[in-house]
Amino acid sequence: MALLEAVAISSERAVAQAAGGIRVLVEMVEEGSPxxxxxxxxxxxxxxxxxxxxxxxxxxxxGAMPGLLQLxxxxSWRARGLAQELLMMLRGDCDGGSRGKQWKQEMVERVMQEIDAAEGEEEEVFMGSGGSSTLRLVEEMIAKLST
Structure with a gap:
């Protein structure tokens, strides 16, 4: 098995493409020696x-999940770390954090565009009440990002 891991380091796809390679590895995780x-x-x-x-x-x-959770x-210290790493990679929402960041970035960009548009309108109108609408837009952005 150590030899297989060494070979896999240089050619991960070769092991995966072997007939039943993944099945054998999952069975080893469940039933093999430590x-x-x-x-x-x-x-x-x-x-x-x-x-x-x-x-x-x-x-x-x-069916790798039960064996990985147990492992x-x-x-061992190394096996626990590898199992946790693989569990994270197998999670369906692994990129959820990046989606959340992207959503927040889009929200900031949209609010900034609204602020720019509001400032453009304020230049056309008397400047006396313009600051309050910009402040309100910033407050709305902060409220949306906090949720």
């Missing part, structure tokens, strides 16, 4: 890192 489990999860991490979109579903379809609790 050292075998560690190496198997190491190979699965490398495979998933090579193309998360391609291999995530294959790994999940083989993340009971495995």
């Amino acid at each position: 050292q075998g489990k560690e190496h198997a999860v190491g190979v699965l991490v490398l495979i998933c890192q090579s193309s998360r979109e391609k291999y995530r579903g294959l790994i999940l379809m083989e 993340s609790i009971d495995g």
Whole structure:
């Protein structure tokens, strides 16, 4: 198994493309020796890192979650870390944080455009009451970002 992990470091796809390669690795995570489990999860991490979109579903379809969860609790220090890393990669909403950041960025850009538009209108109108609308737009932006 250690040799397989060493080979996988240089060619993650070769292991994944072998017939039943992922299935064997998942079975090893569930039923192998402690050292075998560690190496198997190491190979699965490398495979998933090579193309998360391609291999995530294959790994999940083989039923890897129970073994990975158990390994993340009971495995060696390295096996726990690798299992946790793979569990994070297998999560469906792995990019949720980036989506949230993107949404907030879009919200800021939209509010800034509204502020720019409001300031353009204020230049045409008497400047006496203009500051309050800009302040209100900024307050709305902060309220939306806080939720």
